[in-house]
Amino acid sequence: MPSTLTGKTLIVTGAGSGIGRATARLLAAEGAVVFATDRNGESLAETAAGASGSLSTLVHDVTEQRDWDRLFQLVGERSEALHGLVNNAGIMLAGAFDQSSIEDLRLQYRINVEGPYMGMIGALPLMRRGIRANGGTASIVNVSSIYGQIAGSRYATYSASKGAVLMLGKAAAVELAPEGIRVNSVHPGPTMTQLGATHSPPLDEQGRPMAPKQILAMWQQRIPMRRLGLADEVAATIAFLLSDAASYINGAEIVVDGAYSAC
Numbered sequence: 001m002p003s004t005l006t007g008k009t010l011i012v013t014g015a016g017s018g019i020g021r022a023t024a025r026l027l028a029a030e031g032a033v034v035f036a037t038d039r040n041g042e043s044l045a046e047t048a049a050g051a052s053g054s055l056s057t058l059v060h061d062v063t064e065q066r067d068w069d070r071l072f073q074l075v076g077e078r079s080e081a082l083h084g085l086v087n088n089a090g091i092m093l094a095g096a097f098d099q100s101s102i103e104d105l106r107l108q109y110r111i112n113v114e115g116p117y118m119g120m121i122g123a124l125p126l127m128r129r130g131i132r133a134n135g136g137t138a139s140i141v142n143v144s145s146i147y148g149q150i151a152g153s154r155y156a157t158y159s160a161s162k163g164a165v166l167m168l169g170k171a172a173a174v175e176l177a178p179e180g181i182r183v184n185s186v187h188p189g190p191t192m193t194q195l196g197a198t199h200s201p202p203l204d205e206q207g208r209p210m211a212p213k214q215i216l217a218m219w220q221q222r223i224p225m226r227r228l229g230l231a232d233e234v235a236a237t238i239a240f241l242l243s244d245a246a247s248y249i250n251g252a253e254i255v256v257d258g259a260y261s262a263c
């Protein structure tokens with residue numbers, strides 16, 4: 001069966017690494033016309049080098065309104081319509097709540113909440129243009145986290161930002177549904193990417209920083225499926241939400257976490 005993504009114009013942010021890279025490559029392989037963006041041009045070029053199909057790149061910082069304007073200008077010149085937007089770019093700061101700062105909270109809000117907000121608002125004119133011209137629908141996917149739904153120790157400011165983007169999307173879904181624009185959020189559990197690479201590690205029972213192997217073993221113990229998720233597994237869920245197979249899924253929270261948050 002041909003993919004319902006064939007020929008659709010789709011944007012993926014944070015496509016230079018991890019979940020965004022896997023998503024951009026999967027969508028392009030499925031026949032979509034993909035605009036992959038990231039603030040890191042070098043890693044974005046690697047994404048493009050490993051992709052098959054139609055994948056254009058643009059260096060784009062999701063906190064900058066002028067970068068969003070430039071992106072939508074480019075997409076509007078090259079495509080008649082915008083069928084989907086994946087707000088994936090994000091950062092995660094970890095650490096004890098009483099050691100966190102208002103700057104931590106603000107930084108994560110700028111990238112994890114204001115970025116998707118500017119993306120959703122800015123995408124509407126092109127999405128509406130396509131629906132007016134050809135009928136059909138459009139789909140927005142916000143990549144939140146299970147920590148947007150449940151609390152994680154050492155992730156208070158991150159959780160706040162991921163809870164905010166969840167509710168931003170839900171509220172937008174209610175208002176945009178009548179015109180055929182769906183908004184859903186994906187909530188990955190711990191996934192093998194670079195996201196936590198720069199963190200100060202958690203401490204063991206003796207108060208010593210845990211080694212990467214110990215951290216991995218800790219997560220394997222906590223996750224019922226006994227392994228971390230793969231970026232490809234999250235990408236497949238995002239691709240499904242963008243496709244016509246998900247035509248009646250709207251305002252939903254889709255968890256991809258190996259049952260971590262079920263227990």
Ligand SMILES: NC(=O)c1ccc[n+]([C@@H]2O[C@H](COP(=O)([O-])OP(=O)(O)OC[C@H]3O[C@@H](n4cnc5c(N)ncnc54)[C@H](O)[C@@H]3O)[C@@H](O)[C@H]2O)c1
Pocket residue numbers: 013014015016017018019020037038039040043060061062063088089090091092111143144145146187188189190191192193194195196
């Ligand atoms: N990996 C996990 O365990 C996990 C779990 C839950 C949710 N998530 C979410 O998944 C999304 C993708 O994360 P990942 O795990 O692939 O991490 P990653 O660090 O591998 O990739 C994130 C990408 O976002 C880009 N980025 C960061 N700030 C940006 C900005 N201001 N403008 C443009 N690009 C920017 C980075 O350059 C990077 O390429 C994030 O929103 C993250 O919060 C990840």
